Amino acid sequence: MISKKMLDAINEQINKELFSSYLYLSMVTYFEDKELPGIAHWLRLQVIEENEHAMKFFDYLVDRGGKVSLDAIEKPKAEWESSLDAFKEVLAHEQMITASINDLYELALEEKDYPSQFLLQWYVEEQVEEESNASGILHQLEMIEDKGTAVLMLDKELGQRA
Secondary structure (H helix, E strand, O other), rough: OHHHHHHHHHHHHHHHHHHHHHHHHHHHHHHHHHHOHHHHHHHHHHHHHHHHHHHHHHHHHOOOOOOOOOOOOOOOOOOOOOOOHHHHHHHHHHHHHHHHHHHHHHHHHOOOOOOHHHHHHHOOOOHHHHHHHHHHHHHHHHHHOOOOHHHHHHHHHOOOOO
């Protein structure tokens, strides 16, 4: 059985993961409107991934006999000044998620909740990848400074993500 404190914290994390999905879906709309389908495609895959993250926590709570509690999801931002600004938000958001995962891991350590520690180790590793990907795209956007042809080349590259 999972402790109430850990149950509440994981339920909160489920909501954060679902908000991540919602935020990235909002960004899909933004990039589709800018006619950058490759970047939109990359973000669509992020939407799916974030939903999978939420469901992994969801299933974990069910397996541990915990009750999943879904809260309202905050409305995400819908407009950004530029592609660069949007990816600054992606990186900042992923850094916030990383901090939240780290806090969960710390709680699992305090509670000597070994199954949660095991689960959270996967998320710790996943967040390294998430931040690295966001940082890499952000760095490319900083180098090209929203120059049309270069943005189109990056758009084409990101559209190749499987």
